[in-house]
Amino acid sequence: MLTQVFEVTDDAVRTACEVESVDEAGLVCRNVYRWTENDVVARGADWLASAPLRIILIFFVAIIVNRLVRRLIKQSVVELTDSQARERKARLTKMTPKSLRSTQSHHPLRAAARAETIGSVLRSITSMVVYSIATLMALAEVGINLAPLIAGAGIIGVALGFGAQSLVQDFLSGLFMLAEDQYGVGDVINVGEAEGTVEVVNLRTTRLRGIDGTVWHVPNGEIRRVGNMSQQWARALLDIDVAYDTDLDRALEVVKEVADEVFHADDWRVDMLEEPEVWGVQALGADGITIRLVIKTQPGQQWKVTRELNRRMKARFDAESIEIPFPQRVMWVRRDEGSSRDEPIDESVDG
Helix, strand or coil: CHHHHHHHHHHHHHHHHCCCCHHHCCHHHHHHHHHHCCHHHHHHHHHHHHHHHHHHHHHHHHHHHHHHHHHHHHHHHHHHHHHHHHHHHHHHHHHCCHHHHHHHCCCHHHHHHHHHHHHHHHHHHHHHHHHHHHHHHHHHHCCCCHHHHHHHHHHHHHHHHHHCHHHHHHHHHHHHHHHHCCCCCCCEEECCCCEEEEEEECCCEEEEECCCCCEEEEEHHHCCCCEECCCCCEEEEEEEEECCCCCHHHHHHHHHHHHHHHHHCHHHHCCECCCCEEEEEEEECCCCEEEEEEEEECCCCHHHHHHHHHHHHHHHHHHCCCCCCCCEEEEEECCCCCCCCCCCEEEEEEC
């Protein structure tokens, strides 16, 4: 009689827990059913004791993986940036003159900002991927069919990809610009139609302020080339015109003397990295002879040095009676027959 009772109980347990054998039934389901003899309560208790725990375990593992990967990304980006900066500094130090080496120093604040920006992006992507996978696994645990969900998400992703191609392009371009350190806040750059000082750099746009105060918002994906006029070092370049009847040897000496005066002045020495160089006669123009002068300067100081040289050059040329030419033309005036003068006149007219 006792055996019959246990067999009936085992059959009921299999039915209540929806398994083929008692051993396959969960411990919670078996015990709750034997206590309550209620199928719904037994299955509900079994689900509460299994699925939520598995979901909690899934997200617990996801949190641990996310933290480990984020920490690894942070350390890797910082170490990579520092190593690249050290290698670049060592190469440039060997290749550049002693007077120029001060401009090759690594800027820790700028490097730290780049590393933080890149690391932040990679960490955000990591978190999104890890928690997306964990969410899908949790949905599978509660019995949701993921096939339609994944298919729908794929269709939506393709649609958004076509509609947001420019946004993705801006994002990727901004990421590479930061990684390659093409420019940073405070640099003076030319990106085609816009030129000015960089005020803000993010992954989508770059904000410039032009010399006239205009603020340019340039999408990173539309930047095809960048001219950075304030990175590492700069060069002040002056093309100075003198008249054709000027003593060129004396003019070259005067240009060199004026440049050396500025170079050795205490107020200007800090902005100039190397001794000025007079490259000689650059061109024989329509109105005069062009003499080229070049000076290596601190980044962003070339315009300031150029203005001072122009001011001093004009004063010295006046003192040395060296003529700065202005446009000159030769005009031929033709007289018709019967006029007071039949011969053409050769007149040199200034203007």
